[in-house]
Amino acid sequence: MNKKEGHVFVWPIGTRIIHWMMALSFTTAFITSFYEHMLHDHVALGFIFLTIIIYRIIWGIIGPQYATFNTFKLRPSQLKHYFVEKVQNRWRKIPAGHNPASSWFTVWALTVGTVIVVSGLLLYGVQEAKGLFRFLNSDYTQYIGILAWVHKYASYLFAAWVFIHIAGVMVEQFWHRTGMVFAMITGYKRTEGEDTKVKPILSFFAYSTILIAIGTYFFIVSSNYNFLTLQKYTNIDYEEMHPVFYNECGDCHKVYPPYMLPKRSWQKIMSSLDNHRGEEITEANITKSQQASILEFLTQNAAETSKREAAVKVMHSLGERRPKNITKTPYWRETHKDIPKSVYKQKKIKDKSNCIACHKDFDQGIMDDMNIIYRP
Ligand code: HEC
Ligand code: HEC
Known part of the structure; x- marks a missing residue:
C-alpha cells in the first residue's frame, strides 16, 4: 500500500x-x-x-x-x-x-x-x-x-x-x-x-x-493420538484382566467398568444378585467362588482406587451415598441431564444403562468425549 x-x-x-x-x-x-x-x-x-x-x-x-x-x-x-x-x-x-x-x-x-x-x-x-x-x-x-x-x-x-x-x-x-x-x-x-x-x-x-x-x-x-493430547489411560481389556468377570458379568450386558462405582456399591450389588435389576442370578449361574473372585476384582479396581475423571467425579458427587447404579450417581445424572427421556426409548438404545449404545468405546472401559455417538 x-x-x-x-x-x-x-x-x-x-x-x-x-x-x-x-x-x-x-x-x-x-x-x-x-x-x-x-x-x-x-x-x-x-x-x-x-x-x-x-x-x-x-x-x-x-x-x-x-x-x-x-x-x-x-x-x-x-x-x-x-x-x-x-x-x-x-x-x-x-x-x-x-x-x-x-x-x-x-x-x-x-x-x-x-x-x-x-x-x-x-x-x-x-x-x-x-x-x-x-x-x-x-x-x-x-x-x-x-x-x-x-x-x-x-x-x-x-x-x-x-x-x-x-x-x-x-x-x-x-x-x-x-x-x-x-x-x-x-x-x-x-x-x-x-x-x-x-x-x-x-x-x-x-x-x-x-x-x-x-x-x-x-x-x-488431524489425529487423536499425538503427544500433545495423548491420554495416560489406554483401552482396558477386561477379558484378559479377569476372564470370570468378563464372561459372567458380561453375559447380559457389556461389563460396567469397576472404576465407575465405589467399593461399597459393588459389595451391595454382589450381595443382592438374587434380585439384580429384576434378574435372578444364583450360584447355579455364577458359583460362590466366582462371585468372591469378581467382588475382589471389583473392589480392587473401584472408584476409590482410580484417578480417571469419571471415577474422581463420581466419588466427589456421591458424598456418603453408595447407590447400586451408576445411573443413580449425581455425576451421571449431571453429565446426561440434557438428553431427553424419549431418547432412551429409541430402539437402538432402549435403556439408559445401555451405555454402549452411545459410548462406542464403553466395552474398552473408556468413555471419551470424542467417541460419543448420540448427542442431544
Ligand atoms: C442375567 C443377566 C445379568 C447378569 C448375568 C448380570 N447382569 Fe448386571 N444388569 C442386568 C440388567 C437387566 C441390568 C439393567 C440394565 C440393562 O438392561 O442393561 C443390569 C444392570 C447392572 C448395573 C447397573 C447399571 C446402571 O447403572 O444402570 C450394574 C452395575 C451391573 N448390572 C453389574 C453387574 C455385575 C457386576 C455382574 C456380574 C456379577 C452383572 N451385572 C451380571 C442383568 C445382568
Ligand atoms: C443416550 C446416550 C447415552 C447413554 C445411554 C449413556 N451416555 Fe454417557 N454420555 C452421553 C453424552 C451425550 C455425554 C456427553 C455430555 C456432554 O457432552 O456434556 C455423556 C457423557 C458421559 C460421561 C462423561 C464423559 C466426559 O468425559 O465428560 C461419562 C463418564 C458417561 N457418559 C458414562 C456413561 C455410562 C457409564 C453410561 C451407562 C450407564 C452412559 N454414559 C450412558 C450419552 C449417553
Whole structure:
C-alpha cells in the first residue's frame, strides 16, 4: 500500500496477522469451551493462543520499534493524562506506538493470557489425564476444582478485556476519528513519527511463529493420538484382566467398568444378585467362588482406587451415598441431564444403562468425549 500523507507505518504485516490470530483463536477457543465434546478442538485452538502469547512476550523484548515493552507508557500519571486529554480534546494527537491505555491493555492481556494457557494445560493433565501434563493426574486430582475455576474466570476476564479494547478502538474510530480500526488492517496510523522497520531476522521469527501456530493446530485436530493430547489411560481389556468377570458379568450386558462405582456399591450389588435389576442370578449361574473372585476384582479396581475423571467425579458427587447404579450417581445424572427421556426409548438404545449404545468405546472401559455417538 502506498503511504498516505500524515500516516506512519506502525504495524508490519507479521504483527497484524498475529494480532488477528490471537483474536480469532481466543474467540473460537472461548466458544468451543462451552461444548464438552469439542474439547479436542478447544485444546488445538488453545495451542495457537499459547504460541502467540509466547511469541508476543519475546517480541516485546527483541521486537521492532513500537512493539517493545520499553516503549510502553505504563506510569499511572501517563494513563491519567491520556484519559484527561481524551475527554478534553477530541482532536488530540495520538502516538504512533502504544498509548498508555493500550500499553496497559497489552501487559494485562499477556498476563491473563499466560494464566489461561498455564491453567488450561495443567487442567488438561490433571483432570483429563491428557496432554503434556498427563503425569500430574496420579497425584493432583484434588486441584481440579481450583484449576477449573482459575481457567474459567481468567478467560472471562480476558473476554471482558477484549470488549473494553474493542470499545476503546470504536471511540477512537468514531469520536476522535483517528482511523484506528484500519491501523490493524493496513498497518498505517494517522499520526506523526518514524515508519517502523523490521529486520529480516525478526520477520523470519514472526512468520515462523505463524507457521508453527497453524501447524500445531492441524497437527492436533488431524489425529487423536499425538503427544500433545495423548491420554495416560489406554483401552482396558477386561477379558484378559479377569476372564470370570468378563464372561459372567458380561453375559447380559457389556461389563460396567469397576472404576465407575465405589467399593461399597459393588459389595451391595454382589450381595443382592438374587434380585439384580429384576434378574435372578444364583450360584447355579455364577458359583460362590466366582462371585468372591469378581467382588475382589471389583473392589480392587473401584472408584476409590482410580484417578480417571469419571471415577474422581463420581466419588466427589456421591458424598456418603453408595447407590447400586451408576445411573443413580449425581455425576451421571449431571453429565446426561440434557438428553431427553424419549431418547432412551429409541430402539437402538432402549435403556439408559445401555451405555454402549452411545459410548462406542464403553466395552474398552473408556468413555471419551470424542467417541460419543448420540448427542442431544
Ligand atoms: C442375567 C443377566 C445379568 C447378569 C448375568 C448380570 N447382569 Fe448386571 N444388569 C442386568 C440388567 C437387566 C441390568 C439393567 C440394565 C440393562 O438392561 O442393561 C443390569 C444392570 C447392572 C448395573 C447397573 C447399571 C446402571 O447403572 O444402570 C450394574 C452395575 C451391573 N448390572 C453389574 C453387574 C455385575 C457386576 C455382574 C456380574 C456379577 C452383572 N451385572 C451380571 C442383568 C445382568
Ligand atoms: C443416550 C446416550 C447415552 C447413554 C445411554 C449413556 N451416555 Fe454417557 N454420555 C452421553 C453424552 C451425550 C455425554 C456427553 C455430555 C456432554 O457432552 O456434556 C455423556 C457423557 C458421559 C460421561 C462423561 C464423559 C466426559 O468425559 O465428560 C461419562 C463418564 C458417561 N457418559 C458414562 C456413561 C455410562 C457409564 C453410561 C451407562 C450407564 C452412559 N454414559 C450412558 C450419552 C449417553
